[in-house]
Amino acid sequence: MTEPSNADDQRFEQSRSSDNEHDLDSRQRRDARRREAPSAAVVYEAIRAEAESELTRPLLGLAWSALGAGLSMGFSFVAQALLQSYTPDSPWQSIVSSLGYSMGFLFVILGRQQLFTENTLTPILEVLRVREIDTVVRTLNLWVVVLVANIVGTAIFAAMLAYFHVLSAPIDAALAHISAAEYEASFVTTLVRGVFAGWLVALMLWLMPFAETARVGVIILVTFLIGLAHFPHIIAGSVAALYAVFHGSHGVFEYLGVFFMPTLIGNIIGGILMVAVINYAQVAYSDSRREN
Template structure:
């Protein structure tokens, strides 16, 4: 087995904390430009999802088309994560850990979240406009498919959107955690595809990728009001953040820090004429 598969949870946590601290210490301008690039790159996922739906249409069964569309959706995350761009839902988990560990102040986390979120959204607006206005011109997508894909996000109840966003944030946090345990490119791609395929197949709301879908539909002329869009974005953002922070950052941090065996003092009976010092062993050594 490769060395990557043997990393234990303590090493994963330390690597996550170190990476999170490095991200928090980057200049704000660098954070924003990286997040802007991420907003552009992740847009390939929604764009190719809609393109696949347009290409397959009624030619193949709906279940097969859904699988193919979901696979296309994963490509945006592959480009972003392997390209090391700043994605908000990844940092809702990663950047929290140095703060939980007392190594970085909460102020830096708030600044990072705000900067990365703004960059992701701004970049996403440009991609959404490209999909809506130039996609049909290129013959890549149809307006009807753009609207069809986004419609469920604004017709769900706020509770439904929040529940789906919670799961998406949870999965993105889990993805960040698992990626720390592997380093070879093939393994990383496999983990990214497997995890984000679930988000695409279940059509879970993602505050960056899902927002591109909704904005593209608005630009394409869908009957979606700005209030509906703002509600979707707000509820999805909160759900993604709660899912990543609570179900991954807090729980995994707690279980790692509490999972280290306590040292157990052991007394060894002294033989006549032999001096024996009191020693301390871990439970595993015992």
Template sequence: MATQRNGIDDDRPGTDEDGVSLTAQEASEVDEKRPTSVQVLHETVRLEGESELARPASALLWSALAAGLTMGFSMLARALMFAHFGHTPAGWLLAGIGYSVGFLIVILARQQLFTENTLTAVLPLMTHPRLKTLGRLLRLWGLVLLGNLVGAALFAWGLRHLDGLETATHEALLSIGRHLIDLTSWQVFSRAMIAGWLIATLVWLIPGAETARVTMIVVITSLIGLGGFAHIVSGSAEVLYVVFSGGASFTEFAMRFALPTLAGNVVGGSLIFALISHAQVRGDRSH
């Protein structure tokens, strides 16, 4: 009779009459080479979310502030690539790769990034829907978003007033930020929804990535940069650089970028990816 390991039917040779006879060591190697089951991924991400929901407010704020500051390096690296390689055929590709710098640091350093929590912190609520859990989720989202935006704003302000910034880099920073402001609210929302979906996908895949973790982060976040998809934290740094340069107002930042981007990131990460992933696991457990 077949047994189950990690939520997957185990047809391991020796336990099924149709299998091939293997030694205990060979059978163990078969188990090690099997991909992580969706149930294991779900539980890993859910437990991570439970841990984040229980963290003190001060710890969340400081970690979120650090993440917001760090995400500024995605903006800076992208602009540097545009400034130095924008005239080459590979310029756009290099700029996309540069965009991954901030994400790489934030994720590996385990700093609090709002778009990660649109998946991790939502799964506990979907698993056990309670008003108390909803309150903890909203508390987490509010604290992390505040810290991220303050950090992004500080980075953008500091970079704008940094002496010695090359003219080409300054112009690239302005061009990137103005592009986001020039989009319609629906365009921003649509692009933000895709970005939220991609970040949630990344968070879901990381537990099973093992040695490919860095490559996975670079590939997925570079795709966000290459596609011009809107991310509430890195995008805020880009648009606020324009604001601090006098090219836009805070009202334009809030109404034309921040609000539609925030809504899109939440819809893509929570209402689409998290809901579908959770429904998949519930469907498996019902059989």
């Protein structure tokens, strides 16, 4: 008896596949489409639409939201200090304490507050789409208002910790230790590390629109990595850096020159490269006739 050939096997499998497809009713086919991963173009459009909405918000409302975000980010600093204080001095202590770095980001992102790098870099997508001076101006206004209000919020939080001794002495010592670390690297090193921080935040934003029930996990994992690697974030790090200023161990000009400027530049470069150059380019230059 003749053995079936490979061609016969392929025709049989194709026939079975076709029969299975016809067995699906319209409801099952819709369900199958819903379970498909969204294309890069769909993710891009979701982020761009949100960025467009942010650009139309009144600046006063943005300022109050950004002030709240600056205050909320202070809890990353506190959570890190608490975990560091209550864990034994060991090589894995930083792994545990870095989990606290995620706390402020959870409050801000889930609470829909305005955070520089989290809500301000995505409007670059709208700038690239319309390429009009009005959109550039509105984006710059958004950046300035959110950044200034964020820093004011972090300064208020840091001053309260430094002047009112909110926490116990051992935890104050942990706060001082964490804040000193913000000034250890050189200008160039801080800038390059800031690029990675901005890059990771942009990656997180790209994942968020369709993360659904995994949103909390995405935020924790990405920000935990930022904290563990000591990649400086302009707002989260400013709470610690300004605590050192109010505590008297570092000066205002040190904060501006050693931490603020290199971190800000690095975060912007990293975020724009990731959001604008990579994610925008993969959609803008993709073949529209194919799924990404």
